[in-house]
Amino acid sequence: MSSKAEQKEKRKRLPFRWHKQDTELTLLALPTTIWYILFCFLPMFGIIIAFKNFRISGGFLSNVFKSPWVGFKNFEFLFKSNDAWVIIRNTIGYNIIFIILGIVLPVLFAIMIGLLHSRKASKVYQTMMFLPYFLSWVVVSAVGWAFLSFDKGIVNSMLVNMGGDPVNWYMEPSYWPFFLIFLNVWKGLGYGMVIYLATITSLDSTYYEAAIIDGASIWQQTRYITLPMLKLVIVMMFILSVGRIFYTDFGLFYQVTRDSNSLFNVATTIDVMVYKQLKTATVGMASAAAFVQSVLGCATILTANWIVRKIDSDSAMM
Amino acid sequence: MRIKTTISDSGLEKFNRTSNVTNLFFNLVFIFLALVCVIPVVVVLSISFSSEASIRETGYHLLPTVLSGEAYGYIVKQGTMILRALGVSALVTVAGTVLGVFLTTSMGYVISRPTYKLKGFLTWVVFIPMVFNGGLVSSYFINSNLLGLKDSVWALILPLAVSSFNVIICKTFFKSTIPDGLVESAEIDGASQLRIFFSIILPISLPVIATIGLFLCFGYWNDWFQSMLYIDNQNLYSLQALLNSLMSNVDALAKNAASMGVSYAVLVATMPKESARMAVAILIVLPVAFAYPFFQKYFISGLTVGAVKG
Numbered sequence: 001m002s003s004k005a006e007q008k009e010k011r012k013r014l015p016f017r018w019h020k021q022d023t024e025l026t027l028l029a030l031p032t033t034i035w036y037i038l039f040c041f042l043p044m045f046g047i048i049i050a051f052k053n054f055r056i057s058g059g060f061l062s063n064v065f066k067s068p069w070v071g072f073k074n075f076e077f078l079f080k081s082n083d084a085w086v087i088i089r090n091t092i093g094y095n096i097i098f099i100i101l102g103i104v105l106p107v108l109f110a111i112m113i114g115l116l117h118s119r120k121a122s123k124v125y126q127t128m129m130f131l132p133y134f135l136s137w138v139v140v141s142a143v144g145w146a147f148l149s150f151d152k153g154i155v156n157s158m159l160v161n162m163g164g165d166p167v168n169w170y171m172e173p174s175y176w177p178f179f180l181i182f183l184n185v186w187k188g189l190g191y192g193m194v195i196y197l198a199t200i201t202s203l204d205s206t207y208y209e210a211a212i213i214d215g216a217s218i219w220q221q222t223r224y225i226t227l228p229m230l231k232l233v234i235v236m237m238f239i240l241s242v243g244r245i246f247y248t249d250f251g252l253f254y255q256v257t258r259d260s261n262s263l264f265n266v267a268t269t270i271d272v273m274v275y276k277q278l279k280t281a282t283v284g285m286a287s288a289a290a291f292v293q294s295v296l297g298c299a300t301i302l303t304a305n306w307i308v309r310k311i312d313s314d315s316a317m318m
Numbered sequence: 319m320r321i322k323t324t325i326s327d328s329g330l331e332k333f334n335r336t337s338n339v340t341n342l343f344f345n346l347v348f349i350f351l352a353l354v355c356v357i358p359v360v361v362v363l364s365i366s367f368s369s370e371a372s373i374r375e376t377g378y379h380l381l382p383t384v385l386s387g388e389a390y391g392y393i394v395k396q397g398t399m400i401l402r403a404l405g406v407s408a409l410v411t412v413a414g415t416v417l418g419v420f421l422t423t424s425m426g427y428v429i430s431r432p433t434y435k436l437k438g439f440l441t442w443v444v445f446i447p448m449v450f451n452g453g454l455v456s457s458y459f460i461n462s463n464l465l466g467l468k469d470s471v472w473a474l475i476l477p478l479a480v481s482s483f484n485v486i487i488c489k490t491f492f493k494s495t496i497p498d499g500l501v502e503s504a505e506i507d508g509a510s511q512l513r514i515f516f517s518i519i520l521p522i523s524l525p526v527i528a529t530i531g532l533f534l535c536f537g538y539w540n541d542w543f544q545s546m547l548y549i550d551n552q553n554l555y556s557l558q559a560l561l562n563s564l565m566s567n568v569d570a571l572a573k574n575a576a577s578m579g580v581s582y583a584v585l586v587a588t589m590p591k592e593s594a595r596m597a598v599a600i601l602i603v604l605p606v607a608f609a610y611p612f613f614q615k616y617f618i619s620g621l622t623v624g625a626v627k628g
Contacts, residue, residue: 021433028424032424033425039476044451049456050455134606138558139602147358157378294452298449
């Protein structure tokens with residue numbers, strides 16, 4: 001086995017020598033490379049649709065080439081529509097709340113579950129709380145329907161039993177921000193807890209032993225050891241989710257609300273709008289919105305990564 | 319990886335505990351949270367076992383007022399559509415997982431080889447899509463018009479097969495656990511790279527294969543978005559897509575049965591609609607609910623592997 005220095009020297013001696021191994025490895029990477037070209041890189045070029053008056057008919061390529069350039073017309077339409085600002089507000093607003101709750105609650109509960117006396121109990125709770133993470137949004141939407149349906153829903157029959165009036169939940173926008181936030185937390189809490197708990201349990205136990213000898217209480221240990229040690233993971237998770245601030249969980253905002261028109265103002269995000277317009281064949285605005293989302297998304301991810309590198313270069317993606 | 323649930327394994331553990339009152343309080347909090355997470359699924363299960371008449375009269379309940387298996391009986395009796403959807407789901411899950419594991423591990427292995435000439439280039443190929451993507455609209459048109467995936471089962475399999483995140487998990491794993499000497503000695507023995515990958519690397523990489531396989535497996539089983547985008551033909555509906563169409567239209571099942579020669583009116587009048595909907599949901603959840611506690615530790619180790627940069 002050659003050492004690193006030797007390898008380096010070997011590489012220097014044969015600068016561009018292509019070996020049989022390289023051919024074989026290329027062959028091995030070929031299927032995945034083709035996949036990347038078809039499903040990732042071709043769509044990147046397809047993004048020029050946003051600058052064209054694109055119509056759906058016949059072959060895709062001829063369509064792209066034939067359809068006339070319209071410059072920024074699609075973007076003009078997008079931003080002149082009244083809905084644009086509601087949608088941007090929803091996308092960013094919900095994401096800010098999700099980011100804050102998505103850090104505070106899992107950290108809090110991960111610390112708490114780490115302090116339970118019984119390991120068995122903690123395992124059972126974790127397993128139960130992980131369950132929602134594995135449910136698809138279609139199933140969650142069915143669950144939501146069981147609770148919130150107007151004439152059959154459990155919530156309404158409880159209300160009626162207690163002498164109240166049934167509420168048509170899917171028509172009442174005022175409740176939905178809370179439902180959406182609740183469901184987001186509900187689905188992601190178990191997963192988030194596991195990430196933080198994995199970090200907590202991998203901490204060096206000697207820190208705690210030293211602290212105990214110095215007479216630190218559990219609360220002091222949490223405050224002065226656990227939380228500071230979690231800081232790095234918290235910052236990482238924070239920045240990763242900030243990088244996705246222009247993206248929302250389509251299933252949450254479209255499936256669970258059952259695409260109800262009355263909820264437009266509180267439940268339409270960029271993803272939902274892009275999908276709906278795609279389905280109603282208003283391609284111009286949809287592609288402009290998708291373009292804005294991709295470009296801004298790219299910018300935020302790069303910025304976030306830049307910040308991570310400033311804080312801790314090892315955690316950065318690039 | 320084994321997750322320890324208390325902070326220290328040392329003898330100080332017993333002494334260094336929260337008070338019993340705090341422990342009780344924490345337990346109560348977690349019992350509450352755990353129930354909030356599980357009860358909704360139990361409710362769906364109980365609705366699926368409620369009689370249709372009782373639902374029509376008094377709506378859904380936490381516990382069935384009149385117990386009945388008619389929804390499941392109905393599913394079994396006129397099962398073609400549901401059976402087909404189950405078949406599509408199973409096929410897509412198995413085929414997608416196998417294909418995805420192959421595509422992911424092979425790429426991960428190749429870019430983990432330090433002496434490979436195109437390593438830098440391929441790393442960028444994997445990396446760029448993590449940062450920038452073409453967006454839904456152009457992906458949709460490329461997939462449906464250019465690649466002709468519209469109404470094809472491949473539309474459910476191919477687009478989800480690779481994720482750059484998984485490739486990087488693989489690369490990290492190969493880099494940190496496969497000793498260079500192993501590959502080099504095989505090379506000296508004259509094994510080709512393909513042979514090294516398939517008969518040496520893959521067999522000793524079961525942990526990472528299991529992790530990625532599980533991620534893919536759950537991803538495929540739970541996917542409904544690809545169906546919604548690309549599948550109009552009801553014969554290609556997966557369970558998720560079927561439930562999705564049942565959610566917007568409970569008569570969907572009856573329509574299918576009507577095409578089999580039974581009178582539509584009779585069917586609509588007699589079929590259990592509400593409970594059948596929840597029964598399909600249970601059909602989706604059941605395998606997942608049984609499988610995931612066993613695989614939870616793999617998921618956890620997968621999450622941890624993914625967090626370590628190599």
